[in-house]
Amino acid sequence: MKHFYISSLFALITLTSLHGQDYLWPVDLPRRISSNFGETRPRRFHAGLDIQTKGVNGIELKAIATGYIWRVRVSSSGYGRALYLKLDDGNIALYAHLDRFSPILENLISLEQERLNSFSIDKYFAPGNFVVQKGDLLGFSGESGGAFGPHLHFELRDESNRPLNPLTNGFSLEDGRLPVPEAISITPLNKDAVINGSPLPQIFPLQRIKTREYAFMDTIHVFGEVGLGISVVDHMSWMNNKFNIYGAVLSVDDNEQYRVEFERFAYDQSKLIELERDYSLQRLNDGEFHRLFADDNSHGLAFISKQSNGKLALSPGYHRVSIKLYDALKNLVNIKGVIYQAPPISIAVSEIERAKTSVKFRIEPKGIPFPITHFTCYSFKSKGFPEEAIKATETSRDGNGMIVTLPLEDIDNKVLQFIGINNQGAVSSPFHTSINLAPADYMTVDLDLTVRHLEESVVIQVEVESYLDKIPELTLRNSHFLDLTDLQQVSPTAFITRPLSLEEFGGTTEIVVSFHGSPVRESWFPIRSELSDNNKQTAAVSPRGSCSIQASPTTFYNPTVYWVEDINSPVPVEGGTFLTKAYQLQPFDRPLQDSANVAIILPNYIRDFSKSGIFYYNKNYGWTYLPSRFDERKWMYFTSLKSLEAITVIQDTIQPLIEHIFPGNGGSYSFEDVQEIQASIRDELAGIEGDEAISITLDDKKLLFEYHPIKKEVTFRLKTPLESGDHNLVITAEDQVGNTSSEEIRFNIR
Template sequence: MNQPLLLLSLFSGVLIFGQSARWPTQASRSFSSNFGENRDTHFHMGIDIKTRGTIGHEVYATEDGYISRMVSNYNGYGKALYLRTKSGREILYAHLDKFKPVLEKVWRLQQAKRKSYIVNANFSPREFQVFKGDLIGYSGNSGSSFAPHIHLEVRNRNSEPLNPLAYAFDMPDKVKPVVKNIALIPLSENSIVNASPLIQTFPLYRDRSGIYNFPDTISVFGEFGIAIETHDKRQGSNNKYQIYKAELFVDGTKKFELKYDKIPFSKTNMANTVIEYGLKRKKKGEYQKLYRMPEHPKLDIQVLEESGILRLFPGFHSIEIKVYDVNNNVAIIKGMVTSAFPMSIGVEEILRNDMVVTLALSPKRGGMPIRDAIIYSFTPYGHTNRDKIEYVHAERVKKNLHITLDVNDTEGSILQIIAVNQLGGISEPFHWTVLKPEYSVIDVLPTVDISSTERGIFFQVELNKYAPARAKIKLSNNNTFQSFPLNQIQPNVFLSNLLPYENAEGAKYIDVELSDKGLSRERRFHIHSKVAEPKKEITVVSVDKKCSVQILPKTLYQKNLIWIEKIKNHPEVKNGFHLSPVYQLQPFDLALNSEFNVGIKYDFELAEHSNLGIYFYDNKEGEWVFSKTQNNKKNQILTSSLNQFDAVTVIQDLEPPLVLNSHPSEGGRYKNEDIKQIRIFIDDKLSGIEPEEQSFELKLNNQPLYLAYQPIKKEVSYYIDRPLKNGNHKINFSVKDRVGNKSTHQIIFSVY
């Protein structure tokens, strides 16, 4: 009898705390980002409260307690306060412009003591006690902030971030989360989804009752996982937010639960393990995984001990996914999957006249009766030239299916025919055409691509134009080779089975072999690849021996194949002097646990050149970004550390930073009350400016100042805490970029 009362009491305690916490500002009650949002390399640990695009709004204590810590920095949280509440929680207020006057004075004293803008000071419970609603500071845009706002975090007694909307603030909302697409991910050697071993994504369709539905029954075989592209919405806001919870049910049984309730800082760098990282790197959307790979650490947000990886018995199975926001608004996804053995078919033309063509589809492997067919049309150059072809008539004949097509739909095209058996199982594609080929295997040019997954590798060969062909690849070194057949997945595209990484260990060549009717051709591609795994250190070198990757013991979550590609078609280097080839580190879509080292050798004649650096290409921002570089001139090699497999190259930066404008400005005359702050806007076109004190020097009338720097706006600032005397004044400012180029600037102005 007491147990339900105890549970009710615990639940009520959370709710009471939420309702009793004071919202920290009157600037607005809306926010742009919430708890748990995935930032690729970390989770967002709080909420970003909007301040109407301006700074200087009052910030209040959410509860009774004391100011336990103040910090100021050029990046990260910028200028921030920590409130330790009587309930034992810790509240962080970040990106502030100013503290309340008494704390601002303490901050200035701390700077003078340290002779630095950087402050990290802790206080006892007796020093700066506050009550709920007391003024503690003013909103700003300091640190790594893209616009004025208040970043607020709620942490437990152990300083572990909690979801503020679940544990501190009761924010009304009646809008359900939005779901766009679903992905099914094959996870073992023989796994397939709709007859493909590759990740398959499907749009979801919302019916009149508001339920999201699969577009059709999905065929699966072997182990697979599910991921969803989803976000939350709130009434009165156009922002997209992180969902609060997602549950996966198979045949009514819960298999996985994701709940954004608490995320310890020790796990924040594992954010790349809870999304389909490969899809995001390929700009195909952000999908939340509803499963966990055994090599990935279990996070607090993954509620169940079960991994969510599915292997289903043959037959039909119901899938239901519930997606919640923190107010318990729920979006529901429903669909069916059928677990069926892989199937292949044969196709034979049995009738033709001036109007129609009839084809007989017969089951080969996995010989269940065929009930339907899906047909696509491709041009000889590999492009689809229309949507699905609708057949004129279909008739079952024993296990076979006879389909009748408009003869016009078959001319000038290669048809891809996919059969559906009576259990909903999908066949491997069969390619049929009446085209008389213009080209043979001698005439076509194959290219090869390697795709790495969490369980092995695929080799994909694509032809520049259609020719009847069988395809295989050979992986070889100078002494031995292994041969692997390829499956035709489109008229011009062939794919290997999922191969163990070890098959490519030490390979120097990939030979693509095409054959048909006694004709054959081979094309050779060079590769240097190695298998890497956690807790071991290895070095992989490019084919031209100019670029190397050093995998460290903590770099990887799981075993994988590592290689380096020298690429010809790469994003333009618009600034500086481009001094090396561009190398793509592979696999570029692999989620990493920690950093690795990269090295690029340069030519002897560049040994005396200064300001050389390794740059990686930021695909999201579309620009080359400097990575802190060490230059070993004796061995003519540059080295750096990265946390993603990006494209890298060597660029020389000889241009100093720019001083764009300032207040006060050169030669300006100002009233005393108009000079309350020094502001200098700067820029650097290539290597950028490191957000640290060593990058800057600011003096007013020859007195050093502890300047603030906003790295996103590239703004240097300093609040003048006492009126300047009438007359002339001098500002001396210098700034250097990441490779040491330096600019100096002097401003003479007068006050009256």
């Protein structure tokens, strides 16, 4: 195993920087950035720096070195106005979101737009056409395209057009602040893995020991193959924005296991961010974590060292863990901890004596004979809400177990959760009991079912509304029956199965939850799961068959069981009407390698399906349109998507809103007053796809306008003053389901 010391690590960073040119900072302002290289963006890495321009447009942009303008691209989306500068050293500098180019280039682009009769252009230049010297004016900063405010998006690419980290390739910033690690995650990587008594991924906080040193809060007990992750933020001396780190190194017992450095990558690797970051934890709202392990799919990512693996299949016993985190300016912190590899353990807890003010319990190990030497106890309300940790007033040894005395006032009418720790450091699964608290009636308690897809297995969880002292049993019905009688109570109101292999869960048509007693209660949950196949196309349908998802051999990165759930109470839609039920595509926290195709059948009674399509629910923007196709013969809508979401068919009959038009209707202006034509165009549900869905004419002549998709504004800059007299302006917009609006403006130039 290749082993790096931190001194050589920093030498590597320094050497990389020295090989870069002494580039000029592209704006004549203090060196301030709001985003750096490798940050998270939807399904991609941020490929450069977002350089601050004091919150305004129009800052001069300078050539960072001698070279020539290689490419100019103009669009209403993405990078907006972008300029590519090929440098004499072979690298490429990209300037994006410009407000305008230099005057000579602006005139040339305008002529090209008129020649093509299109606002959007993509033009390349030969080496001798536009030679520039270091410091020459290239254009002016702006917020064109998909920019969320004025700034310069700047990229540095190598001769193969691969993005480089500018901060280690010719640029530098003043920064003395250290990365701040927040938590570690541990993920089970095989069916037998257990972490502190649980088969589910776990998150552990960290404690700061010294300025540059952090530590695990306690020894972590694992069994089977696991992978670590780290949640970390980096700030800079002059700003509290959350920046990406430059690198991370995981070592176990002084042997390097995994190394990631955000130095360069290829654009076709962008989607692998959903493997380098922990996609599941992010989708579950548990935070952003860098995974410190790789699989066959992420191994090709240029950021990850070729020698890296990071999957920890440790030998029995204690292992020293070190995680080094550093930014591009050599600020480094180190995290240390201990992982104990041993089989999982469980405990039994029994009440042995009750006094007026206290209750005495015996805690003893089950199976493995190592004595229990420590314990923790937490109190919960009957609905499962945690309250506090309970401190014992007295403890003593009792063979391989413990006798503990707890104050009655702290535990009366509460559910108690006990966790035992043996003399080797192994942590037990939890044990639950109650004091003077009647459990819920298993015949009437509300219950629900959730399915959690792990790396190589599936766990089913039964959730009840109040504490139960009766353990449910599950039966999976498919081509055969699989009885699951060993559910683990993980909280007062939740029970989980053992991890099931994908083959065990794939093909399931129904899950039956049973409580055995007198009488017996059974609850049925229909599900039609399907196991993906790397050699052929497969499909899963909703319980009643109205929604389907189709997976090709490359839809998922790894073998995955997938299914479709009915949503009984979807988030309401504003300005539209549901034409079908809503469905949740599962597992929603599993990343997709390629698109999944979905279809929804319209109910037979729906005859008017005009202005409708498939929408998915976005937690930030609400119901969001997906480009859809309707097959009238099959009476169903089709679409594809790159993540598993909640979907439905919505009818949207509201027209786009065109307002804030300048010049205004009936207005009279001097020619100096009208330098631009502007309008706001909004459509709150289906939305405007882009400038192709908008038309603007002035005196019957088509205008090559700019559309800003974030601001929802259109702008046309007049190249020559308008002639005196009456003018007629017509703006038309169409949303993505076919609703149209048009405004006609008549104004006069004096």
